[in-house]
Amino acid sequence: MFSREEIIEILNKPAEEIFTLADKIRQEQVGNEVHLRGLIEFSNICKRQCKYCGLRCENKGISRYRMTPDEIILCARNAAEAGYKTVVLQSGEDEYYSRDILCKIISEIKKLNIAVTLSVGEKSFEDYQAYRESGADRYLLRIETTDRNLYQRMHPGADINNRIRCLENLRELGYEVGTGCLVGLPGQTLESLADDILFFKEINADMIGIGPLIPHPDTPLKNCNAGSLKIALKVIAITRIMLGNINIPATTAMETLDPDGRMLALKSGANVIMPNVTPVIYKDKYEIYPNKISFSENASQSRQFVEEILKKAGRSIANDYGFRKR
Numbered sequence: 001m002f003s004r005e006e007i008i009e010i011l012n013k014p015a016e017e018i019f020t021l022a023d024k025i026r027q028e029q030v031g032n033e034v035h036l037r038g039l040i041e042f043s044n045i046c047k048r049q050c051k052y053c054g055l056r057c058e059n060k061g062i063s064r065y066r067m068t069p070d071e072i073i074l075c076a077r078n079a080a081e082a083g084y085k086t087v088v089l090q091s092g093e094d095e096y097y098s099r100d101i102l103c104k105i106i107s108e109i110k111k112l113n114i115a116v117t118l119s120v121g122e123k124s125f126e127d128y129q130a131y132r133e134s135g136a137d138r139y140l141l142r143i144e145t146t147d148r149n150l151y152q153r154m155h156p157g158a159d160i161n162n163r164i165r166c167l168e169n170l171r172e173l174g175y176e177v178g179t180g181c182l183v184g185l186p187g188q189t190l191e192s193l194a195d196d197i198l199f200f201k202e203i204n205a206d207m208i209g210i211g212p213l214i215p216h217p218d219t220p221l222k223n224c225n226a227g228s229l230k231i232a233l234k235v236i237a238i239t240r241i242m243l244g245n246i247n248i249p250a251t252t253a254m255e256t257l258d259p260d261g262r263m264l265a266l267k268s269g270a271n272v273i274m275p276n277v278t279p280v281i282y283k284d285k286y287e288i289y290p291n292k293i294s295f296s297e298n299a300s301q302s303r304q305f306v307e308e309i310l311k312k313a314g315r316s317i318a319n320d321y322g323f324r325k326r
Helices: 004-012 019-031 069-079 099-110 124-132 149-153 160-172 191-205 230-243 251-256 261-265 299-312
Strands: 031-037 038-043 086-089 115-119 137-141 176-183 206-211
Touching: 004 191, 004 206, 004 230, 019 086, 019 230, 031 149, 038 069, 038 176, 069 086, 069 099, 069 176, 069 299, 086 099, 086 137, 086 206, 099 115, 124 160, 137 206, 160 176, 160 191, 176 191, 176 230, 191 230, 206 251, 230 261, 251 261
Parallel strands: 038 086, 086 115, 115 137, 137 176, 176 206
Antiparallel strands: none
């Protein structure tokens, strides 16, 4: 187990052996199978003002959309028929989707015999409880940074204490809890990234999403440099070593920066890929960052494409639901 000082040192220096160690631990703890999660981005409407995100409410240059409940359920059905064992329902913080609406969507999707991950932001305990009782299995709520000052600068009007409260509520309710961080935020230090990793360990997160900042031209960070892919890969590697048997996705942001980005992540400790199965008419409108990579137009094609890539890497697609192996 690394100390804070050791994590900072690894992040600060060339350390190729850290990737080898992370890959070895990944193989020992979770094996060579890669879990696919079908990502359904069902609304790009958001009440938040996060400075790095293209969905922020102040961005007037984006074409907004909402999928209907029937569209969401049909999309999940197509994913299930294509062999996905999990769908991820992700949106901006769109208040149109009431507790009742989301619970009905979750209940219908659970009839398809697949796992459901939600990523719809900060909600009340009662909301989380209702989603859970309707069948939701996992919840992804990235903290992005545990540096309180940086968090406040990047999230106007938000409160990091509430973010942490939400994560605690999710754990109490029995969800598999996911969080994560963004690498390359302006003003971020290696020390704060080390604190992020230690936070993941402290809350014993079940899944961690890590990606580099890709500046969006319609946000306040439009003139910033992109985050370092190498450092993001190191954060993945250290997180794998520190938390062992968790699930870590190889994010699309990495492949946006480097055509081999997702494969590099899989070799650095990642064991999950989240192909985008959102309908084509909406897919390009969910632009958190520009030039987002998508494998293909439909769920079946995406799965086939990923399978071919993984075969070349000596990895295979898992056929189970991909819950954390404790």
